[in-house]
Amino acid sequence: MLNIHYLRIKDLLRIPARLGVVKVTSAMPLASAAIAIFIGSLVLLGWYFDIEILKKGFPGSPATMKANTALCFLLSGLSLWLSQIMVVQRTSSGEKRRVFYLRMSRFCAVAVAGIGLLTIIQYSFGYNFGIDELLFQDSPIVLTTSHSGRMGVNTALCFTLIGVALYLIIQTNKQCKYWYAQIFTIIAALISLQSLLGYAYKEDLLYRIALHTGSMAFHAALTLMTLCIGILWATSKQGLMQVITNDSYGGVIARRLLFPAIIIPFAVGWLILNGERAGMYDVGFAISLFAIILMIIFSVLVWQSALVIDRLTRQRYRAEAALKINEEKLQSFVNANIIGILSGDIFGGIYEGNEEFLRITGYTQEDLVAGRIDWRNLTPPEFLHLDEQGIAQGKSSVDGACVPFQKECIRKDGSRVPVLVGFVLLGEEREKSVAFILDVSERETALRKLQESKKKILKLNQKLERRVTELQTLLDMIPIGIGIAKDPECHTITMNPTFAKLLKMQPHENASLNAPPDERPTTFKIFHESRELTEQELPMQYAAAHGVEILDFEVDVVHDDGTVATMLEYVTPLFDEQGKTRGCIGAFLDITERKKTENLVRNHQKWLEDILNWMPIPIAFIEPGTARVTFANQAADKLAGGEFPKNKPAEEYHTVYHCTDAAGDRIPNEQMPGVRVARGESLTGLEVDWHTSEGISPLLIYSDALPAIHGYPETCIMTFQNITKLKQVEKNLLSSCKNLQLLFNTANSLLSSQEPVELMNSIFQELAEQIDLDVYLNYVVVENSPMMRLSSYIGISEELAKEIEILEFGQAVCGNVARTQQPIALNHINQSTDPETELLRSQGITAFYCYPLMTQGRLVGTLSFGSRHVADFTENEQGIMQAVCDQMAIAIDRANLINSLQTQTEQLREANRMKDEFLAVLSHELRSPLNAIVGWSHLLRIRKFSEDQVAEGLETIERNAKMQNQLIDDLLDISRITRGKLKFNPRNCDLVPIIKLAIDTVSLAAQAKEINLHFYPYSEESGELGTQTRQLASSVIVSGDSDRLQQIIWNLLINAIKFTPQGGNVEIRLNKTAICSPELKSDHPQLTKYAEIQVIDNGVGITADFLPYVFDRFRQADSSSTRSYGGLGLGLSLVRHLTELHGGTVYVESLGENQGSTFTVKLPLLEASRNAQEQKYGEGSEKSSSVPLGSSDCLPILEGEKIECELYRQVFSCICLNPLNQRN
Structure with a gap:
């Protein structure tokens, strides 16, 4: 039945309480930690003061302990020391100190593991992190490692394992940590033991892994071994060490065999190695001898283990036999119960x-x-x-x-x-x-029971008679009604005089209402809470029947005469020797007067409460000291959003009252208004914010203490004034002031700022603080276009701004505002499903207002504002935004006027500059031909020249005079064009002879520069346009002035020859082309035919910067007086005006400087029918124009300048005409 193994008798087993295990204390880990700290500190001092004996450990040592190795020893010792201090002072030290020790110990362990791991990584991958000589510089002549100052790879591996082991034994949340910690520690101990064997055996390969990988110093190996023993001893009751340190026979065997298993092979190996080195035997014999000795050692260990186990087995058998006998005896005793x-x-x-x-x-x-x-x-x-x-x-x-x-x-x-x-x-x-x-x-x-019986027997007789007498006297004199029922059914109830008086009966009468009919009283009835009680519900009858006590039971005795007596009844049952009820005793206290007083006080209090409830001011009564709210009127309940919290002491105020101060910080319990007035403070106008389920109400609190008067205790009275409306009025006034200030600042900025974007940004910052705005978009109307461009913005990304940079009228919200020129206000956008507000919803905007910017009845743009926090804009806020938009419209219009004025100013400056340049160029162009004319005229007058020289001089005078004449004609033509008085005689003209005539005119200039001049007329027979062919050129008829057409072609050719270098090419092509008229919208658009004249050269070309200004008057790429090419810059301007006068267009194309240029003139062609009619009309015109001026051989001359008149006479005389002078 019972597990009798719990009652083993230790004497039968003869097992000692402790099997020789050394008492495990924290002294061993602390000593190991102290040694590690000491060695590490000593070596660091050696490095600091350059003491070689401290670095090497002993003279002649082949390896030194590196600074990082010493630092790791110091950190490992600190980590082990702190972890053991936490164990020793687990109960005495404070929690904060233990946490500090724990963190420091973990930090040291992680630092050790980190240094070791970084060193291994340096060896593995050839890196150099610079940690080897971070503390001290190593000697450059040290050759035991590939890098000076670096610890050996075996040392780094040991520190990595030790750091991890130290970190694991500090953890407290996992049990398997001790196994891993001890395994890592044993591996590190074996590595250090290998190094110790190397020093003992004088084999350097054992204390370094490979050549130039760093050696483990002797004192480093000893310190590592000591540190490993300390770590294992710190966890001796867990993991692998538990097997060695427990009290079992396994622990005894392990402790007996562990030390010989380490020492004996070490000593035997050392002896055999020295014998082999001494030449006593060779290597083979040494290995065989070592194997034989190991066999002997292990055989002895096996024999010793078997002997111990055999002895333990025999003891176990004896103990089990004795235990079985004792179990049987004990089982019998246990089962006996x-x-x-x-x-x-x-x-x-x-x-x-x-x-x-x-x-x-x-x-x-x-x-x-x-x-x-x-x-x-x-x-x-x-x-x-x-x-x-x-x-x-x-x-x-x-x-x-x-x-x-x-x-x-x-x-x-x-x-x-x-x-x-x-x-x-x-x-x-x-x-x-x-x-x-x-x-x-x-x-x-x-x-x-015996003691109680003795006491009862001794005292019962002594007190019985005395108690009876005293009780009877008490019943007669006590002012409390007493009724005694002597039977369980309460058929008979005797009463004392007081009770008889309350019932208006005689003391000897029976007061039981369930008495026999001849004895039952009939002059009164018993009521409870206005209900008459039945016989079974009467308190005395109920208590006797159920054997229970009845306490504080209030009844009303209603007499036949109408009087009512209120009594408080207490009933207790009486029990006999068998514990059965034998009756009961009832006590009746007359509380009639007290009830009247209570009703009077209650009615008075109710009257006062009604008065306070009718008052519109919230009022509360507070109990001094405890700060409990004892009363709150209906106004206070309404203020609280329900029933006002009551009967809460000061320390529980935070559970029902939530009040904050002006800064928004919650008021603590000790500073709550109710607690302060309960302490005796008087509050006059304390402002707080009361938080309820219905919102936050700002209140002004007035409170004071009412002293104890008229029998009432001291009471604290507190009144509340809700100042929500007053706060709203103040807020509105403040908002109005801010709005006025904003408008004032906007007006000032409007007068001082000329940049609408900067003005809008500054105004938006102020407006956002008042209305809680996040976004604004300012669109400006593109001139002469139903589109708007995003001028400035805030609150959206640049990518989105690029997407919505251009809006058409009617597109999105801003486009609709521009189209209708009416403001649009959008509220609760997050609830909208309108596609036009999809972009606003994607940006998280909940309210949006857009207003058209109008100046002088003209739309200049739109300005819109958005908020991500406000669901809708009030009318006041919309009014502010509208006022800002109106001022921004004025600002934009003002900026446009200023920009227009600045543009006009720049244009006037440019015109003045061009005028000055033109005057300088004109002076130069007029002076240069005059110099040649004056010079040759003077020479011809003063010297005799040969005929050839005279001809050359006259030719020079004639050529320069023609240049002057052409220059003046161009100026006059420009003047006539400007004044609209240019003579224009339109008629049908064939472009082919006109072009040929212009080519003949400029051929001498082309020949002078050796320029190849080619003409490619249009030929209908060849079917190609502008190709050079031997076939006859087809006529290309246009309507125009032949002289002006020739002037157009001549100017283009002169321009091409001027800017074409020596030996260049100039081509002129004549084509026909057809262009669709864009203004005719039909299914079959009409084609307009044009004559296309192209002048192509391979000259200096035109730069892209100057290309738009080629046809401007007086514009030249180089307008300086030292320019390479002459002219006034009027030729191309005349070409453009004359071409447009003929209803055509002219444009230029050039790939850039030194890429040549192509000038194209397009003139409308005449139709075939019109061509024939107009050709006849043209011939008639020509014939009529050939009629002579007079019938005689006289030609009238209008007299003007004398020089000109004389010139005309000489010319006309040469052709046999008689000039007649006529006055103007």
């Missing part, structure tokens, strides 16, 4: 128990198996200290037993039973227990 026996632990768990134990506690075997029995639940709280004392005695005693003690036990049904308890603690930690429990309730009951 003489006393209760149970097995459990010191934490309250109960595993097994016999039937007597279950009987005492009232539980069943199923409750025991289900684990529903706990020793702590069986023990009353006042007896728990006895259990703790017994456990302390058991742990301190040798046999684990405690002194039995008496206590009470709580049964399953809640009753208590006195018991005698004793137990024995078992197990290595003495946490298991076997207890006995003896029921002593019968003995206790008998003793108690």
Whole structure:
């Protein structure tokens, strides 16, 4: 039934309490940590003061301990020291100090692992992080490593493993951490042991991995071994070390065999190696000898282990036989159920128990198996200290037993039973227990009853008569009505004089309302809460029938004469020796007058409450000291959004009251207005914000204490004034002031700023602070176009701004505003489904207002504002935005006027500059031909020349005179064009002879520069346009002035020859082309035919910058006086004007400088029918124009300048005409 193994007798097993294990303390880890800290600090001092003996450990050492190695020793020692300090001072040190130790220990462990890991990475990948000589510079002559100052790779691996192990033993959340920590530590210990073997065996390969990878110094290997032992000892009760340090036979065997298994192979290997080095035998014999010795060692260890196990097995058999006999004896005793026996632990768990134990506690075997029995639940709280004392005695005693003690036990049904308890603690930690429990309730009951009986017998007779007399006197004199029922049915109730007076009866009469009919009173009835009670509901009858007490039961006795007596009734039943009711006693207290007073006070209080409730001002009464609200009128309830919180002390104010100060900070309990007035402070106009479920209400609080008067205690009175409307008025006034200030600032900025964008940005910043705006868009109308361009914006991304940079009228919200010229206000955009607001919704805008910018009835753009926080704009806010938009329209118009004025100013300056340049060029162009004319004229007068020289001089004079004449004619033509008085004689003209005549005119100039001049006329027979062919050229008839047409072609050719270098090419092509008229909108558009004249050269070309100004008057690419090409810049301007006068167009194309240029003139062609008619008309005109001026051979001359008149006479005389002078 019971697990008897819990009662093992240690003497039969003959197992000592501790099998020789050394007591595990924290001294070993602390000593190891101290050694590591000491060695690390000492080596760092050696590096600091350059002491070689401290760095090498001993003279002649082949390796030095690097600075990083010493630093790692110092950090490892600190980490181990701090972790052990936390264990030693777990209860004494404060929580903050333990947390500090924990963090520092983890930091040191991580630093050690990090240094080691970085060093391994440097070796593995050939990196150099610069950490090797971070502290100290190593000697450049050291050749034990590839990098000066770097620790060996085996040392770095050891520190990486030790850092990880230290970090793991600090963790407290996982149990498997000790296994990994100990495994990492053992690996590091083996690496350091290998280095120690290398120094002992004098084999450097054992304390460094490879050539130039760094060696492990001797004192570094010793310190690492010490540090590993300290880490293993710090976790000796967990993981792998638990097997070695526990009290079992396995621990004894491990401790006995571990040290020889390490020392003996080490010593044997050293002896064999020295023998081989001494030449006593060769390597093969040394290896075989080492193998034989190892076999002998392991054979001895196996034999020793088998011997110990055999001895333990025999002891186990003997112990099991003895244990079986004792188990049988103990089982018989347990099954006898003489006393209760149970097995459990010191934490309250109960595993097994016999039937007597279950009987005492009232539980069943199923409750025991289900684990529903706990020793702590069986023990009353006042007896728990006895259990703790017994456990302390058991742990301190040798046999684990405690002194039995008496206590009470709580049964399953809640009753208590006195018991005698004793137990024995078992197990290595003495946490298991076997207890006995003896029921002593019968003995206790008998003793108690005996004592009570003796007392009753001694005192009963002495007090009985005295009590009767005293009771009777009391009943007669007491001002409380007493009724006594002597039977369970209360058929007879006797009463004292007071009760008889209340019922208006005689004391000897029967007061029972369920008495026999001849004895039953009929002069009164009993009511409770305005309802008459039945016989069974009467308090005395009910108490006697049910055996219960009735307390504070208020009844009204209504007499036949109409009087009412209010009584407070207390009834208790009387029991006989068998515990059955034998009657009852009732006490009746007359409270009629008290009820009247209470009703009067209640009515008065209700009257006062009604008055306070009618008052519109919220009022509350507060209890001094506790700050509890005892009353609040209806106005206060309305202010609270429901019932005003009451009866809450000061420390609970934060649960029902939420008040904030002017800064928005919540007021603490001790500073709440109710608490302050309860302390005796007087508040006059304290402003707070009260937060309720319906919102926030700003209040002004007035409160003071009303002293105790008229029998009422001291009361604090507090009134509340809701200043929400006042705050709103103040807010509106402040908003109006801000709006006026904004408009004032806008007006000032409008007068001082000339940049609408900067003005809009500054105004938007001020406007956003008042209206909570996030976005604004300013669109400006594109001139002479139903489109708008985004001029400035804030609150959107640049990508979006590029997408919506151009808007057409009627597109989106801003386009609709521009089209209708009416403002649009959009509220709750996030709830809208309109496609036009999709862009606004995507930007998170909830309210949007767009206004047209109008100046002098003209639309200049739109200005819109958006908010991501406000759902709708009020009318006041829309008015402010409208006023800002109107001022922005004025600002934009003002800026446009200023820009127009500046543009005109620049144009005037440019015109003045061009005028000055033109005058300078004109002077130069006039002076140059005059110099040649004057010079040759003077020479011809003063000297004799040959005929050839005279001809050359006259030719020069004639050529320069023609240049002067052409220059003046161009100026006159420009003047006539400007004044609109240019002579124009239109008629049908064939372009082919006109072009040929112009070519003949400029051929001499082309020949002078050796320029190839080619003409490609249009030929209908060849079917090609502008091709050079031997076939006859077709006529190209246009309507125009032949002289002006020739002037157009001549100017273009002269321009091409002028800007074509020596030996260049100039082509002139004549084509026909057809262009669709864009103004005719029909299914079959009409084609307009044109004559196309192209002058192509391969000269200096035209730059892209000057190309738009080629046809401007007086414009030249180089207008300086030192320019390479002459002229006034009038030829191409004349070409453009004359071409437009003929209804044609002219344009130029050039790929750039030195790329040549192509001038194209397009003139409208005449139709075939019109061509024939107009050709006849032209011939008639020509014939009429050939009629002579007179019938005689006389030609009239209009007299003007004398020089000109003389010239005309000489010319006409040469052709046999008689000039006649006529005055103007």
